[in-house]
Amino acid sequence: MTPRYAQRMAKVQPSAIGELLALGADPSIISFGGGYPDATLFPATQLDAVFHEVLRQPGGAAMQYAPSNGLPRLRDQIAGLMTADGVPCTADDVLILQGSQQGLDFAARMLIDPGDVIVTEDPTFLGALIAFQPSQPDYAVVPVDAEGMRTDILAATLAANPRARMIYTVPDFQNPTGVTLSLARRKELIALANRHDLIVLEDTPYRHIRFAGESLPTLKSLDTEGRVIHLGSFSKVLVPGLRIGWAVASPDLLARMGLLKVAADTQTSTLNMAAASLFLDRYDLAAHIVTLRQAYARKKEAMLDAIRQYLPQDITATDPEGGLFTWLTFDEGFDATAFMRDVALPKARVAYVPGESFFPLTPRPNHARLNYSAPSEAMIRTGIAALGHALHAHRSLR
Ligand SMILES: Cc1ncc(COP(=O)(O)O)c(C=O)c1O
Incomplete structure (x- = not known):
């Protein structure tokens, strides 16, 4: 049968981004996608x-x-x-x-x-x-x-x-x-x-x-x-x-x-x-939080250092004073969703969350959210280097 859903279900739909992110679950892909804490720091x-x-x-x-x-x-x-x-x-x-x-x-x-x-x-x-x-x-x-x-x-x-x-x-x-x-x-x-x-x-x-x-x-x-x-x-x-x-x-x-x-x-x-x-x-939750802060501060620095070193210079990244994410802004006209689908996932083997899904009304395609808490510092460097390489190569083709 075809169920007759209530009206409130009209906008309760799977998103294309969700399907794209599911591809990032492949263990051979370095994922900056999720909002996951570092599991090695779980008490x-x-x-x-x-x-x-x-x-x-x-x-x-x-x-x-x-x-x-x-x-x-x-x-x-x-x-x-x-x-x-x-x-x-x-x-x-x-x-x-x-x-x-x-x-x-x-x-x-x-x-x-x-x-x-x-x-x-x-x-x-x-x-x-x-x-x-x-x-x-x-x-x-x-x-x-x-x-x-x-x-x-x-x-x-x-x-x-x-x-x-x-x-x-x-x-x-x-x-x-x-x-x-x-x-x-x-x-x-x-x-x-x-x-x-x-x-x-x-x-x-x-x-x-x-x-x-x-x-x-x-x-x-x-x-x-x-x-x-x-x-x-x-x-x-x-x-x-x-x-x-x-x-x-x-x-x-x-x-x-x-x-x-x-x-x-x-x-x-x-x-x-x-x-x-x-x-x-x-246990001392405050002491545990100090450990998390120190670890995530190092990871954020590792990610921003790698971004400065490997990504094209005109791509900007926010420098947060806390939390788990930095936000990239690419040049106008860049489509971060298409780039993830066509290049980042299949070629660079890197996942992020394309920015468009975070805009309730008018999606802007030239952004991406990167998480630095879950991957190790080594994975951050490797993944950002691969992303940077792919971005430079993509530009030279345009
Ligand atoms: C801004 C924000 N609010 C709420 C949540 C949901 O968190 P919880 O695990 O407490 O449900 C998240 C999870 O990532 C979040 O980023």
């Missing part, structure tokens, strides 16, 4: 110990159902982390999610009717667009420069979009560009959200992976009207396989997200919540 021994221990808790507690908003002890620990980061809160203000990705889905489902407008950075995180799509939003986009979202342009965008309901932003080391929203623009963004009565969805998985510069206040810490939904995640600082993220928001918003949590999956895995909680009790 596997410690996780082994905490899983062993939680499985032996009295009454099989870690194997039982748990409160749908999350284990109280873990919510309390996350509230402690948030308080230390300038967002004073208690366990009651924290909702545990199945990764921060679930918070993107819930925020859209809770706030967006078909045709309502979500305002995003341009480019923005592809996974957020995937999460928002079933809620059938329209988009309004705001360009990004070295200081993040152009809030001067945001003002006009909001004025022109009376159906705007939510501003989605990744303020720290944005995915895909790596740029960070400046303090002045953080304040401006909050002031504009207040003026236009909008929700701000602040997505911060990379926030603590900072190599340089001073940490900037979260949007949530600047929020005086309870309109920021802050999303955090253990994916990049602990392991993504635990699938533990969280939301911190005003009581009403959080309670409604909690209702969607019950509807979606009842609760996040008790076992994983218990293991994460015991990990935080037994």
Whole structure:
């Protein structure tokens, strides 16, 4: 039979980029494609110990159902982390999610009717667009420069979009560009959200992976009207396989997200919540994050050095102060998707994410996102050299 799908499925479609990236999974290809942390840095021994221990808790507690908003002890620990980061809160203000990705889905489902407008950075995180799509939003986009979202342009965008309901932003080391929203623009963004009565969805998985510069206040810490939904995640600082993220928001918003949590999956895995909680009790997450910062800082330098050495000089790369990605800008007219399909994958044996999929409205083909956290420094050099060679050869043919 041919199922008659609901209208919300109209834009829930596999992307051509996804199919292209699947080719990058070939082990003989050096992939700068995924947003994966370095698996060699996973605290596997410690996780082994905490899983062993939680499985032996009295009454099989870690194997039982748990409160749908999350284990109280873990919510309390996350509230402690948030308080230390300038967002004073208690366990009651924290909702545990199945990764921060679930918070993107819930925020859209809770706030967006078909045709309502979500305002995003341009480019923005592809996974957020995937999460928002079933809620059938329209988009309004705001360009990004070295200081993040152009809030001067945001003002006009909001004025022109009376159906705007939510501003989605990744303020720290944005995915895909790596740029960070400046303090002045953080304040401006909050002031504009207040003026236009909008929700701000602040997505911060990379926030603590900072190599340089001073940490900037979260949007949530600047929020005086309870309109920021802050999303955090253990994916990049602990392991993504635990699938533990969280939301911190005003009581009403959080309670409604909690209702969607019950509807979606009842609760996040008790076992994983218990293991994460015991990990935080037994081990020093902050020290682990220092190790990650040092390793990723070295890898970022290795990638930027290789880019300077091997890529044609007019191709620019962002120099992020943290996070996992740099963003390449090629000359106008260059098609990074076609180049990946025809040259980078089959000839250079290198994968990246072509930039076009990160633009909600008007794809711009002359960009690529490169990840430096997953490959080794040696693979970074080899892969960028191969990419550079292929780009030079491609140019000499034009
Ligand atoms: C900006 C951004 N938000 C959310 C996520 C989802 O992360 P999680 O593993 O916490 O669901 C990612 C993952 O790469 C991301 O880059």
